[in-house]
Amino acid sequence: MSYYFTILSPTDVPLFNIAFGTSKSGGDGIARFRFPDTAQYMNQFIIHSSLDVVEEAQWMNGNMYLKHIDTYPPASAYISAFLTPSGARFLLLHQPPQLPTNNVSSATAGSGSILGSSFSGSGGSSSRASASSVAANPTSPQTEEAVRQFMTEVYENYVKTVMSPFYRQGMEIKSSVFRGKVTAAGRKWL
Amino acid sequence: MTSPGDAAPVKPPPSFSPGVPRVASKTRYPNQRRDSSPALDADLGDSRIGSSPTPPLSATTSDLPIRSASPHPQSFRSSTPQLARSSLGSPVDGRFEGSEEIRLLIIRSFSPVVGVYASADTDELVRQKGFAGGFWELIRPFGENVPGKIVIRDSVGASRGWEDFGVRFVDLAGKTPTQNDSSAGRSSSLAQVEDVLEKQLGSADDPLGGSMRPKDFLSFPTTSPLYKVFLRQLLSISPATPHETFRHPVASVIAISSRNTAPLETLRQLYADTNNGNKRVPEWVHPEYLRYYVLVHDEDRDDIAESTKLYDQMKRHFGLHCHLLRVRSTQCVVTDDDSAQVPECEWQSPAERLSGRSEPLVDLDTNGLLYLFESDIMAIKAFVRELVAQSVIPYMENRVAVWNDQVASRRRGISGRFMSMSRRWAGFGSSSRSSLTAGGASGNYDLTHGYYKADTPEAILRKMADFAFMLRDWKLSASTYELLRADYANDKAWRYHAGAYEMCAVSMLLNPSIMATKMKLDGVDQMFDTACYSYLTRCSDAPNALRCLTLAMELLKSRGGSAVESAARWAMRAMDLGLVGSIGQGLFSERVSACYAARSPVSGMKWGSRRRKAGMWSVFAADVWLRLGKPSLASASLEEAERLYADVLESDGSFPMPEMQTFVDNLRHAVKVEYLEARGLDTRDETTTAEALGTEETSEQLDRRKHRKSLIANPLDLGGVGPSQGPRDNDNAANDDFERA
Numbered sequence: 001m002s003y004y005f006t007i008l009s010p011t012d013v014p015l016f017n018i019a020f021g022t023s024k025s026g027g028d029g030i031a032r033f034r035f036p037d038t039a040q041y042m043n044q045f046i047i048h049s050s051l052d053v054v055e056e057a058q059w060m061n062g063n064m065y066l067k068h069i070d071t072y073p074p075a076s077a078y079i080s081a082f083l084t085p086s087g088a089r090f091l092l093l094h095q096p097p098q099l100p101t102n103n104v105s106s107a108t109a110g111s112g113s114i115l116g117s118s119f120s121g122s123g124g125s126s127s128r129a130s131a132s133s134v135a136a137n138p139t140s141p142q143t144e145e146a147v148r149q150f151m152t153e154v155y156e157n158y159v160k161t162v163m164s165p166f167y168r169q170g171m172e173i174k175s176s177v178f179r180g181k182v183t184a185a186g187r188k189w190l
Numbered sequence: 191m192t193s194p195g196d197a198a199p200v201k202p203p204p205s206f207s208p209g210v211p212r213v214a215s216k217t218r219y220p221n222q223r224r225d226s227s228p229a230l231d232a233d234l235g236d237s238r239i240g241s242s243p244t245p246p247l248s249a250t251t252s253d254l255p256i257r258s259a260s261p262h263p264q265s266f267r268s269s270t271p272q273l274a275r276s277s278l279g280s281p282v283d284g285r286f287e288g289s290e291e292i293r294l295l296i297i298r299s300f301s302p303v304v305g306v307y308a309s310a311d312t313d314e315l316v317r318q319k320g321f322a323g324g325f326w327e328l329i330r331p332f333g334e335n336v337p338g339k340i341v342i343r344d345s346v347g348a349s350r351g352w353e354d355f356g357v358r359f360v361d362l363a364g365k366t367p368t369q370n371d372s373s374a375g376r377s378s379s380l381a382q383v384e385d386v387l388e389k390q391l392g393s394a395d396d397p398l399g400g401s402m403r404p405k406d407f408l409s410f411p412t413t414s415p416l417y418k419v420f421l422r423q424l425l426s427i428s429p430a431t432p433h434e435t436f437r438h439p440v441a442s443v444i445a446i447s448s449r450n451t452a453p454l455e456t457l458r459q460l461y462a463d464t465n466n467g468n469k470r471v472p473e474w475v476h477p478e479y480l481r482y483y484v485l486v487h488d489e490d491r492d493d494i495a496e497s498t499k500l501y502d503q504m505k506r507h508f509g510l511h512c513h514l515l516r517v518r519s520t521q522c523v524v525t526d527d528d529s530a531q532v533p534e535c536e537w538q539s540p541a542e543r544l545s546g547r548s549e550p551l552v553d554l555d556t557n558g559l560l561y562l563f564e565s566d567i568m569a570i571k572a573f574v575r576e577l578v579a580q581s582v583i584p585y586m587e588n589r590v591a592v593w594n595d596q597v598a599s600r601r602r603g604i605s606g607r608f609m610s611m612s613r614r615w616a617g618f619g620s621s622s623r624s625s626l627t628a629g630g631a632s633g634n635y636d637l638t639h640g641y642y643k644a645d646t647p648e649a650i651l652r653k654m655a656d657f658a659f660m661l662r663d664w665k666l667s668a669s670t671y672e673l674l675r676a677d678y679a680n681d682k683a684w685r686y687h688a689g690a691y692e693m694c695a696v697s698m699l700l701n702p703s704i705m706a707t708k709m710k711l712d713g714v715d716q717m718f719d720t721a722c723y724s725y726l727t728r729c730s731d732a733p734n735a736l737r738c739l740t741l742a743m744e745l746l747k748s749r750g751g752s753a754v755e756s757a758a759r760w761a762m763r764a765m766d767l768g769l770v771g772s773i774g775q776g777l778f779s780e781r782v783s784a785c786y787a788a789r790s791p792v793s794g795m796k797w798g799s800r801r802r803k804a805g806m807w808s809v810f811a812a813d814v815w816l817r818l819g820k821p822s823l824a825s826a827s828l829e830e831a832e833r834l835y836a837d838v839l840e841s842d843g844s845f846p847m848p849e850m851q852t853f854v855d856n857l858r859h860a861v862k863v864e865y866l867e868a869r870g871l872d873t874r875d876e877t878t879t880a881e882a883l884g885t886e887e888t889s890e891q892l893d894r895r896k897h898r899k900s901l902i903a904n905p906l907d908l909g910g911v912g913p914s915q916g917p918r919d920n921d922n923a924a925n926d927d928f929e930r931a
Contacts, residue, residue: 008846011840011846012838012846013846014846014847014848040849041849041850041852041853043849044847044849044850045806045809045850045853046806047847048802048806048845048846048847048850049802049803049805049806050802051802051838052786052797052799052800052801052802052803053800055796055797055798056792056797056798059797073759073762073763073766074762074765074766
């Protein structure tokens with residue numbers, strides 16, 4: 001499972017970005033997205049497009065944690081969202097690892113590779129041995145819960161960071177302490 | 191923009207404020223409104239792409255693919271006119287006309303098939319008129335749109351008139367479509383569709399061949415003609431197959447001519463041929479279909495009195511289903527007084543398109559086109575109308591009523607109710623379990639050959655449902671398909687099973703009275719899923735699977751509201767399963783974008799639309815087109831993306847996320863360079879201004895444009911530049927610098 005975590009300001013400007021991989025079940029914490037290295041903009045495209053759904057979901061739901069709100073099927077990318085009272089949005093893109101069988105279909109896709117190779121992986125992921133682990137199934141209740149814990153912890157740290165007297169609303173968060181905390185939370189929960 | 195830090199609202203405000211978008215797009219492209227107002231004709235048919243008025247000379251040199259940089263965008267837009275929607279008004283306004291158009295296209299694609307079987311002397315007569323294919327070719331184009339209103343009564347007795355009803359004439363005298371040659375062509379039929387698109391693109395991409403007709407800019411064309419070609423091709427792939435009866439003949443026209451020496455014997459012979467001779471339909475086609483007898487009278491050579499006498503005789507023998515068709519036997523040429531061009535066949539299968547028997551892509555006013563006398567056309571139209579309105583439709587209505595009475599109502603009785611109950615217990619659509627509960631197979635299904643015989647109840651019910659579907663009685667057809675689904679699953683007739691699920695969902699979506707409630711839509715989604723799975727996994731029938739997914743997408747899209755989300759999902763599924771080729775990838779990306787764009791915001795609110803998603807898919811489509819080397823299509827897609835993003839981006843049109851911005855910038859630049867290269871122009875000038883695709887570029891282009899116009903209008907006005915230099919400069923945009931100085 002690979003993760004891409006973004007904090008967006010109320011005007012959709014990214015304040016903080018981090019990409020990391022799972023540390024559970026033997027993961028090494030390095031993100032391996034399905035897109036080729038040259039196509040990392042895909043994460044941002046998907047996150048950006050899911051704002052449509054966030055804007056809709058934020059009025060339908062009283063919670064700060066909006067759960068899994070959007071899916072990008074061609075790359076089986078799942079988006080979870082968390083709202084802060086100040087209007088900043090936490091968006092987490094999570095993508096199960098690519099199954100080896102998908103390589104065949106991605107070869108046939110040939111030129112149109114940026115559309116992602118396949119989303120048959122979403123169906124196939126249930127066949128993995130540990131169905132209850134976070135990495136296996138992006139829509140399971142376990143995953144939702146883990147993401148919620150992660151979001152809450154990041155939110156705590158975010159509040160502390162933005163209360164810093166040197167931080168102004170809308171500035172990019174450059175604090176290395178915060179980055180470290182987010183990484184730690186990712187290692188802990190995801 | 192809001193500054194949410196001041197107060198602490200419980201909910202964050204929407205991330206963009208009202209009023210910005212339209213202003214944004216206007217300020218960014220000051221010339222946009224003027225340029226894009228001559229929107230293109232929505233009906234710019236496939237046939238018309240290649241033919242065009244010559245675009246202005248300057249278009250070849252001065253315009254650039256990106257709208258922001260292009261003062262004269264028409265010529266490149268011509269191949270994808272859906273993108274020429276102007277910036278006036280709300281962009282979602284025009285969507286519904288567009289989806290309605292697609293919906294009608296789908297409805298019309300399922301029209302009854304009428305076989306044509308003419309005697310040798312009739313074909314000979316028609317060949318003299320220049321129609322090599324004989325009588326069938328003569329009347330074929332006229333069947334596709336029956337003139338006037340056709341009134342159809344549905345199963346509950348309500349009448350409704352349809353303006354656009356049509357039938358398809360197929361040639362029975364040629365090879366009978368058997369399962370063998372259909373399966374041979376099946377593997378390649380999707381490739382054929384792709385080839386047709388390729389061909390179409392090849393002719394459309396001709397830089398000078400873009401056609402454009404100015405039109406009132408309030409009716410936005412919403413679907414690209416290329417996509418319509420694709421859809422039409424896809425829907426006309428399927429040959430006659432056992433699992434659905436849309437391509438089985440509903441009636442058959444048996445024609446003789448007045449030259450025939452033994453008319454009645456010939457008619458008997460022809461009838462016998464179709465009934466039990468060598469032209470007999472395969473076992474899975476219902477052998478009882480309507481026979482319609484036509485006497486073709488040669489106006490030029492034969493005596494009308496003779497023919498009338500013969501016609502009276504025919505009426506006595508064969509009853510009401512007769513017609514006397516009076517045509518002239520001499521060939522008509524363009525120069526004749528009352529000549530009229532024969533309309534083109536709209537529904538040609540990909541194979542026919544490729545063989546290029548009739549060449550719809552080349553310029554219309556030249557070669558290979560047939561002409562008919564006005565009087566002949568009137569006669570044929572009257573004949574087709576009479577055939578459809580007085581024979582075919584009543585026959586079909588009658589059959590539906592009879593079968594509904596005799597077969598379907600029995601099934602809807604106690605046993606039918608029991609079956610539906612067991613189905614409900616077994617869970618929706620789970621075929622494996624329902625086959626356990628509902629008992630074993632009926633035994634009517636021929637496992638070795640894979641079809642039901644035409645007289646089994648399953649086959650008759652399917653035929654009845656298809657008839658009802660073609661008569662546009664979707665309520666009846668949906669309920670009948672629903673009845674059939676479990677039967678087919680019991681018999682493990684998977685292709686039938688898939689077809690029933692597919693058509694059941696399609697009928698439900700076509701039925702305008704069924705409300706698009708969430709629950710209903712879930713059911714429809716389930717059905718499409720089952721159908722697609724059965725087609726693809728159990729029968730490995732890719733063309734039908736693609737048809738199923740495409741129908742799902744289009745019909746769900748036309749439903750609007752939350753259904754467009756699933757529509758987009760089906761389109762993505764089709765791309766993901768590898769059912770579409772490389773051109774199809776681009777087309778489907780555009781369709782996904784269109785699906786999302788069709789989602790309108792919650793009334794009075796700023797949220798609920800899917801503009802970002804739509805914009806994203808347009809960008810992807812541009813990327814695909816670029817990879818395919820179609821920069822003009824790519825630029826059109828990019829332009830569409832800009833339009834879609836205009837609402838959600840900052841006023842300067844830049845993306846908040848840096849990598850997205852980089853990607854889009856690169857894409858824009860690449861499209862521009864390729865576009866110019868495709869026109870054989872020097873790109874030196876543009877590569878230096880790689881980043882500056884913004885407003886400066888626009889003004890620069892405008893400058894050039896002015897110069898060129900003045901140059902063309904009056905070359906001598908430009909002080910030192912002699913008239914001889916004018917044409918040379920027009921050939922090379924990159925040389926413009928000195929001219930501007």
